Amino acid sequence: YVAPLLIFQLAFFTPLFLMALDATTSSHRTTPLSFVLMILRNPMIVGTGLGLLVAATGWTVPPLILEPIHLIGGAAIPAMLIAFGMSLNGSKPLQAAAGRRLDALLASFFKLVVHPLVAYLFAHFVLGMQEQALFAAVVTAALPTAQNVFVAASRYRTGVTVARDTVLITTVVAVPAMIGVALLLA
Numbered sequence: 001y002v003a004p005l006l007i008f009q010l011a012f013f014t015p016l017f018l019m020a021l022d023a024t025t026s027s028h029r030t031t032p033l034s035f036v037l038m039i040l041r042n043p044m045i046v047g048t049g050l051g052l053l054v055a056a057t058g059w060t061v062p063p064l065i066l067e068p069i070h071l072i073g074g075a076a077i078p079a080m081l082i083a084f085g086m087s088l089n090g091s092k093p094l095q096a097a098a099g100r101r102l103d104a105l106l107a108s109f110f111k112l113v114v115h116p117l118v119a120y121l122f123a124h125f126v127l128g129m130q131e132q133a134l135f136a137a138v139v140t141a142a143l144p145t146a147q148n149v150f151v152a153a154s155r156y157r158t159g160v161t162v163a164r165d166t167v168l169i170t171t172v173v174a175v176p177a178m179i180g181v182a183l184l185l186a
């Protein structure tokens with residue numbers, strides 16, 4: 001259930017939010033050429049594009065090429081988690097001095113409560129989903145904020161505190177939130 005969402009996110013939303021971040025945080029003017037070059041330098045976007053191309057053409061990737069890809073792909077999430085863990089060293093989540101506590105709490109509330117509620121309403125009343133499909137849509141919406149939010153915030157040096165705290169809160173509270181979804185939809 002999650003794979004199509006990830007592909008859509010990486011193929012559509014990621015280039016858009018990277019363009020917005022680049023345009024608002026860069027000291028140089030973002031041109032169409034610089035935007036295209038930025039996309040071509042982003043391994044997540046390039047990898048997604050190549051994966052879609054391979055899937056669309058039915059080409060079988062030779063094992064000599066595929067093995068290193070599997071190795072790097074297998075290390076990606078642990079590497080992001082290590083980077084996230086390192087960012088927590090010496091910091092105090094939801095610290096009042098950072099002045100972003102309310103932002104992180106609101107973002108977490110929207111991710112863990114509003115997002116699943118909107119997913120339920122849309123999936124059930126607009127798309128007519130029932131039972132397993134409805135459950136999958138709502139639970140997927142209740143997943144924690146992705147690590148790539150923190151990675152992008154760190155890369156562009158903007159919103160790092162809110163991203164870090166939101167990822168932490170939603171990661172800790174996501175399991176109880178998903179249990180709540182299961183109880184409500186049972």
